Amino acid sequence: MRGSNVAVVGAGYVGLTTAACLTSLGHRVVCADVGQKKVDMLRRGEATIQEPGIAALIAEGLVSGRLEFVLGARAAVAEAGTVFLCVPTPMSAGGAADLRALEAVVTELRDVLSPGCVVVNKSTVPVGTAVRVGELLDRADVSVVSNPEFLREGSAVYDFLNPNRIVIGAAGHDLAGAERVAGLYEKIDAPVLVTDSASSEMIKYASNCYLATRLSFVNTIAELCEYLDADIDDVTTGMGYDERIGNSFLRPGPGWGGSCLPKDTVALLRTAESVGSEFPVLRAAIDANQRHQELVVDKVRKAVGGDLAGARIGLLGLTFKAGTDDLRDSPALAIAKLLAAEGADLAGYDPSVRGPVAGVTGQVRIVGTAYHAAHGAAAIVVLTEWPEFRALDWPRMAVRLGGRSVIDTRNHLDPLVLDRAGLSYQGIGRPVSRDGSRKPLPPLAA
Ligand SMILES: NC(=O)C1=CN([C@@H]2O[C@H](COP(=O)(O)OP(=O)(O)OC[C@H]3O[C@@H](n4cnc5c(N)ncnc54)[C@H](O)[C@@H]3O)[C@@H](O)[C@H]2O)C=CC1
Numbered sequence: 001m002r003g004s005n006v007a008v009v010g011a012g013y014v015g016l017t018t019a020a021c022l023t024s025l026g027h028r029v030v031c032a033d034v035g036q037k038k039v040d041m042l043r044r045g046e047a048t049i050q051e052p053g054i055a056a057l058i059a060e061g062l063v064s065g066r067l068e069f070v071l072g073a074r075a076a077v078a079e080a081g082t083v084f085l086c087v088p089t090p091m092s093a094g095g096a097a098d099l100r101a102l103e104a105v106v107t108e109l110r111d112v113l114s115p116g117c118v119v120v121n122k123s124t125v126p127v128g129t130a131v132r133v134g135e136l137l138d139r140a141d142v143s144v145v146s147n148p149e150f151l152r153e154g155s156a157v158y159d160f161l162n163p164n165r166i167v168i169g170a171a172g173h174d175l176a177g178a179e180r181v182a183g184l185y186e187k188i189d190a191p192v193l194v195t196d197s198a199s200s201e202m203i204k205y206a207s208n209c210y211l212a213t214r215l216s217f218v219n220t221i222a223e224l225c226e227y228l229d230a231d232i233d234d235v236t237t238g239m240g241y242d243e244r245i246g247n248s249f250l251r252p253g254p255g256w257g258g259s260c261l262p263k264d265t266v267a268l269l270r271t272a273e274s275v276g277s278e279f280p281v282l283r284a285a286i287d288a289n290q291r292h293q294e295l296v297v298d299k300v301r302k303a304v305g306g307d308l309a310g311a312r313i314g315l316l317g318l319t320f321k322a323g324t325d326d327l328r329d330s331p332a333l334a335i336a337k338l339l340a341a342e343g344a345d346l347a348g349y350d351p352s353v354r355g356p357v358a359g360v361t362g363q364v365r366i367v368g369t370a371y372h373a374a375h376g377a378a379a380i381v382v383l384t385e386w387p388e389f390r391a392l393d394w395p396r397m398a399v400r401l402g403g404r405s406v407i408d409t410r411n412h413l414d415p416l417v418l419d420r421a422g423l424s425y426q427g428i429g430r431p432v433s434r435d436g437s438r439k440p441l442p443p444l445a446a
């Protein structure tokens, strides 16, 4: 289906990526947001999210005239045959997905959608939402389709254009709407799975919750490795060779976070509870993640001699993972808050963060370089796997530090480089002898 008219509502990570990528596939796209500043920037061709490739796609779209940005959803849909909803579905106070933004858009658009158009829900929403959207729309001439998005931040454009699969769920068994949406993606080489909308909505939650559970499992194995003198990196390498397991998404870390896994795990738990299931596996994955962050804090406390009160700690990395400027539900910030609650004096550096960080203002001083974060610190904690941290001048860091400890929650640094700089290195699930010093590495085979 070439050159379709598409509207995208919401110009965030998912909406902007969807709009820019659909334009690059040859469609004419009008993308709407409620943020005047955001729309103004996008009209000037300035990317509002840090994603490789997005700025070029926006620029190409604007120059070709096939991509347009407008303020407000109503201004986007007049000529659209397909309307993608990409608005936030954050965690509500009770833990379920908050659908107010989605419902507001649906209500706003109800009377202005063109006859025969397909409304596509790309936001992550509880099972049953597509049917509910259909009821809210109350338009017999409009189809509703669920089309969950699986992109990762930091590789959003690549993931959108090279997905492992495209899932399209037809609400009310309306296959014509599903086929229209499948047509928009015809240039993408990926399996297309058409299901009912409930299954499609469940695929999204099941995928994110499986990924979160897998990471809680890996992080717990890493904790065990520390007690048992095993090395998690070798363990996951060995596990990953099993094709049934695979070697991606097995890296231990400071706990999983970000704008989606935390909210989606709790939302699915609430959905499960609504039908009488406690989903103990998922509950345990969430609890293990919290406990894992507390174990990171235990490590830091031990490293500074048992008392964090007044201890100066340098934090390297604040975003929820490398390659993004997104701080939403970042495990680094969760750990910073736990450290601050015990009175630690925190200086944080992140290459994508400038200025104060909401949620930890007054608790973390944001500094401009890793060397500033190290200044006088009793310990350094690496929380995000930014490549530049490996390339730091570690002897220079050592001179600036007050103490000797470096706690690497991402197993990102080279322990030998730190050793040579006279620093004491601790990773996650890497061999550490009982007194806290690094176990000597076995000799390499000749
Ligand atoms: N961020 C990610 O990596 C992924 C997110 N998702 C899901 O996609 C949905 C959107 O997530 P993000 O793009 O991260 O959110 P976001 O917060 O980055 O973007 C949402 C955008 O919608 C706009 N918006 C809100 N109400 C609006 C309205 N009435 N009219 C027009 N625009 C409106 C906001 O101003 C904002 O720019 C969520 O359900 C999320 O769970 C799914 C896959 C990946």
Ligand SMILES: O=C(O)[C@H]1O[C@H](OP(=O)(O)OP(=O)(O)OC[C@H]2O[C@@H](n3ccc(=O)[nH]c3=O)[C@H](O)[C@@H]2O)[C@H](O)[C@@H](O)[C@@H]1O
Pocket (backbone or CB within 6 Å): 124, 149, 150, 151, 152, 153, 154, 208, 211, 215, 248, 249, 250, 251, 252, 253, 254, 255, 256, 257, 258, 259, 260, 261, 320, 321, 322, 331
């Ligand atoms: O629904 C969503 O929003 C998206 O959520 C995640 O994507 P994203 O939030 O961008 O981040 P991930 O790369 O999945 O990382 C999530 C967290 O797990 C951590 N992680 C990831 C992988 C790993 O091996 N180890 C690990 O600790 C990351 O550091 C991060 O804190 C999913 O991977 C996407 O498929 C999904 O579309």
